[in-house]
Amino acid sequence: MELEQFYGINYKGTKRFTQWDVPTANATGFGAAADDYMERGIDLNEQLIRNKPATFFMRVSGDAMTGAGIFSGDVVIVDRSVKAASGKVVIASLNGELLIRRLEKTFNKIRLIPETPRLSPIDVDVSGAEFSIWGVVTYVIHSL
């Protein structure tokens, strides 16, 4: 895809974003000797956020995706820059509501599939309904 080519070369990922980018967050404390051996430690952002300006968090309210391991009250990480391919879990905007569903795209049809027997799939009438993909869910944060 053109677009991906366009930012592909220059895209440096979020690993380049450290606390040093925030001038007020430059905590100091260790002596100079220890500083030489300091490692930054594990940063969840590195693992969970691929593209910081395009990444948003949302809270799930409802049981639509329990079959996929996403429960009510969980936080989902949503990346708007990921292409919404068929089979991805997405945040869809449908008739003014934000829904979390699995996207199913065929050559002539778009469906939003819940992962619970309680709800039925939604056939999206692309011409009639207000519909768009808000973003693609990349991770879920679930408290045990």
Added chain:
Amino acid sequence: MKAIVDCNSFYCSCERLFRPDLREKPVVVLSNNDGENFAGASSLAPARSQPSLRSVVSRSDEAQRLGVGMAAPYFQARPIIEKHNITVFSSNYHLYGDLSWRVMQTLRTLMGDNDKVEVYSVDEAFLDLDECSPARLQQLAKEIKTTVETWTGISVSVGVAPTKTLAKMANRIAKKDKQASGCITVLATEPAIDAALRQTRVDGLWGVGRAYAAKLINWGITSAWELSNMSEEWAHTNMGGVVGVRLIRELKGQPAIEMEDELVQKKMIATTRMFGRPVTAVDDLKEAVATYISRAAEKLRRQQSAAGIVSVFIVPKEQDHMTGFRHGPNISSHASLPRPTSLTHELIKPAVELVEQLYENGRAYKKAGVMLSGIVPNSSIQGNLFVPHAENQNRFLMNTIDNINFAMRDDSVKFGSAGLTKDWKMRQELRFGRQSTRWEELAAVK
């Protein structure tokens, strides 16, 4: 070639991002209080003041079409707002600030070089496209627009032209008829620039203020095209010297205003708020001023500079005011410091003394503000041999406080003089809408 990327109805777009039900619906955003207009300070105040003092700071295209004027006072826009059931938001600077950062960061990623992006305001940035071949400009503009919209959800308009002034003009044309332009106008050829200049009035030009526009029109120069045909000598004598010459050059397509450093340091930093209710006690007033100083000093340290002058002003409540618009006289005073500083306690002390001077017993005050000026970069004082050692300790203390407040938010650590109760503080309503910065306020998905 330069481009300007300008967010469409930025505040409204931000509010709509998590509210798909408002897509293509009329929306307006109101200012929180009149303090926002003071000395160009962007107040991060979450609270609200009397509705009569608030005004429209952003309106969606739909609201504009219904007749809501820009910067209209709320009372004036209210009949239209109520008649058409327009959704009204209070400014939510946490959300706008975060989305602004996202838009700018997307542009930096696209450009691959931070120096090629100049953040001009919260919702505008200039891009340096000198390395792009002219044939590709239209496509590039489209890619920039699509990527920003996909990544951040904020729609933008792009104007491209040989100079900043012409790019601004191109952007204006793009916004005028979004349907026709697709929010993109590229002025890359002589005839295109010519036509654009002819359809732009002088009062719509970047860098031409109202006073100059009136003067120009008075002289019979009404279109940008006519102005672009004036000589540099003429501009030098009639349009304020160098500034005028630069404008003429820019209009002729010769870059005269270059890309600027992104971190332009503010020349002054102001913090000012309305009180929730009138304040009569001098101690309350001091607490308020100390709090504002803390906030301003934090901003000062963030831009790594120090201030040499502290100003304080307080506004008494008018005894018998007829409308909600009358302000009492603005009482202010300032103090010069022995040497520039960014230490909160060194700034609070003179500020509190100023309050004591200004305060009159028995009067009620409705507003107070502080301003730090005489700002110099930290580096110019840091190397001073004569600064006592304690200075460094203090800087360390400030860093620690800033770090804690940055991590914990809501001023977890503060100076005692800033008070613990804040009786004077604006009534804070239960707040939502910081969906992109706060765990507690994330948008819900079903």
